[in-house]
Amino acid sequence: MSLGQMRRRPASFAGLAIALFLAVATVTLFGLLFAAGATAPAAAREATAGPGLMVIAGAFGEIAVLVAFFVVVNALASALRQQHRELALLRTIAATPRQARRLVRGQVLALTLLVAVPGWVVGAAGARGFLAELQRRGMAAPGVRVPGTPLPMVVALAVALAVALAASAVAARRISRIAPTAALTASATEHGRTGAPRLLAGIGALAGGGLLLRLAATRPTAQLDKAGQAALFGALLLLVALALVGPLAARVLAAALGTPARVLAPGAGWLADANLRGYARRLSSAVVPVALLVGLSGTMVIMTRTAEHAASASPTGVTTAGFVTSASDVWLRQIELALLVCFAAVSTVNTLVAVTADRRREFALLRLVGATRSQLMRMLTAEAVLTTAVGVLLGAAVAGAASAAFSTAVTGSAVPSVPMAVWWIVAGAAALTVPGILATGLRAVHGPAAELVGGGRD
Incomplete structure (x- = not known):
C-alpha cells in the first residue's frame, strides 16, 4: 500500500x-x-x-x-x-x-x-x-x-x-x-485549536531559544565562536517554536496585514484576508518555511557583517576570537549559509506547492458559485503577497533577536550591523513564494469544476 x-x-x-x-x-x-x-x-x-x-x-x-x-x-x-x-x-x-x-x-x-x-x-x-x-x-x-x-x-x-x-x-x-x-x-x-502538548512544546522551545540567545549575549570576547554557535542554535529553536505555535502568530500578523490588503484590493484582498485568517494552520504551514529561509539566512549574514565591522573597528584589525579573521573564515560562513539556504529553499517551494495544490476543490467550489479564473488568480496573488509578508516578518524577528544577542557579545551593543544583502534575502524569499503559489494555483484552477468538487479528480 x-x-x-x-x-x-x-x-x-x-x-x-x-x-x-x-x-x-x-x-x-x-x-x-x-x-x-x-x-x-x-x-x-x-x-x-x-x-x-x-x-x-x-x-x-x-x-x-x-x-x-x-x-x-x-x-x-x-x-x-x-x-x-x-x-x-x-x-x-x-x-x-x-x-x-x-x-x-x-x-x-x-x-x-x-x-x-x-x-x-x-x-x-x-x-x-x-x-x-x-x-x-x-x-x-x-x-x-x-x-x-x-x-x-x-x-x-x-x-x-x-x-x-x-x-x-x-x-x-x-x-x-x-x-x-x-x-x-x-x-x-481546518483543524481546531492548537493542542496543549503542542503549545507546551512551543513554549519550551521558545524558552530554550531565549536561554541560548542570553548565553550568546553574555559570552566574553574570547569566545565569539561559541557566541555565534549559540546564537545560531537559538535561532533554530525559535523557528521550531514558531512551527509549533505558528497558527497563533500567523493569525495575528495576517489580521494586522489584512486591513491594507482589503483597502488596496477590495474584492480579492477581502477574500484573501478571510482565507488566511480562517485557515490559520494552513497559513502557518506556508509561512514557516519562508520564516526558516529568512531567519537562518538573515542571522548568518548579519552576524558575519557584525563581526567584520567589529574587526575593522578594532586596533588590531581582527576580532579577538577569530569568528571572522580572514577570507577563509568568511568563505566557511558563506558555505554554511549556502547549505542552510538550500535546505530552506527546498522546504519553502515544496510546502507552498503542496498547500496550494491541495486547494483544488476549494477553487472549484468558488468557480461553481460564479468566480472566474482571473478573479481566483487575483485572490491568490493577494494571498501570496500576504503570505510572503507574514513569513518575512516572522523570520526577520528571529534573525533580529539572534543577531542582537551576537552583537551584544561582539560590540557590547544590541544593534548589529545590517548589510544590504538582507534585502536580497527578502527578494529571494518573495521570488520563491509568489511565483510558486501562482504557478501552482494556475494549474489548480483549471479542469472541470463539478468533477473536482465531487472528488473525481486530484
Whole structure:
C-alpha cells in the first residue's frame, strides 16, 4: 500500500525525496571530511592553521542534521496532507492507528533507500571538492585524502533513517490518533485549536531559544565562536517554536496585514484576508518555511557583517576570537549559509506547492458559485503577497533577536550591523513564494469544476 500511494501521486513525494536526498548527501559529505581528518597523520593535522577538518565537519554536520530534521518533518507533513483523504478513508474501513503509522513509515523507508545511492555519490563528490578547496586555502594539509571507508555512508543512511522515522512519528500523529469517524471530516476542514502538548512544546522551545540567545549575549570576547554557535542554535529553536505555535502568530500578523490588503484590493484582498485568517494552520504551514529561509539566512549574514565591522573597528584589525579573521573564515560562513539556504529553499517551494495544490476543490467550489479564473488568480496573488509578508516578518524577528544577542557579545551593543544583502534575502524569499503559489494555483484552477468538487479528480 505504501508503494501504491507513491506510484499514484509521485509529485506529492518529490519534496520529501529531495529533502531526504539532501540529508544523505550532506551527512555523507561531512562524515567523509571528519573521517579524512581523523585518519590524517598527526603531523598533517598540526601543520595547518584554523579549526581543522574534524571541527569543521562536526560544526557543519550538527547544523545540517538539525535543519534536515526540520525540513523533513515539514516535507513529510506536506506529503501526508495531500493523501489525508486516503488515510482518512482507511481509518473509516477499520485500519488501526498502528497500521496508519506503519503505512507512513513504509513510505519514508522506501524513499530513504531510493535516494541513498544518489546521496552517497553526490556527498562523496562534494567531500572531495570541499577538501580540495580547503587545501587550496591552507586549511587542510596537501597530503590529506578522503578515505575509501564506507562507514560515513552507512552513518549517513542511519542518520537519514532516524530523522525520517522521527519525522514520520511527528507528522502521522494526528491522523492516527483521531477517531475513524472524525478522520474523514478532518481531512476536508481546518483543524481546531492548537493542542496543549503542542503549545507546551512551543513554549519550551521558545524558552530554550531565549536561554541560548542570553548565553550568546553574555559570552566574553574570547569566545565569539561559541557566541555565534549559540546564537545560531537559538535561532533554530525559535523557528521550531514558531512551527509549533505558528497558527497563533500567523493569525495575528495576517489580521494586522489584512486591513491594507482589503483597502488596496477590495474584492480579492477581502477574500484573501478571510482565507488566511480562517485557515490559520494552513497559513502557518506556508509561512514557516519562508520564516526558516529568512531567519537562518538573515542571522548568518548579519552576524558575519557584525563581526567584520567589529574587526575593522578594532586596533588590531581582527576580532579577538577569530569568528571572522580572514577570507577563509568568511568563505566557511558563506558555505554554511549556502547549505542552510538550500535546505530552506527546498522546504519553502515544496510546502507552498503542496498547500496550494491541495486547494483544488476549494477553487472549484468558488468557480461553481460564479468566480472566474482571473478573479481566483487575483485572490491568490493577494494571498501570496500576504503570505510572503507574514513569513518575512516572522523570520526577520528571529534573525533580529539572534543577531542582537551576537552583537551584544561582539560590540557590547544590541544593534548589529545590517548589510544590504538582507534585502536580497527578502527578494529571494518573495521570488520563491509568489511565483510558486501562482504557478501552482494556475494549474489548480483549471479542469472541470463539478468533477473536482465531487472528488473525481486530484
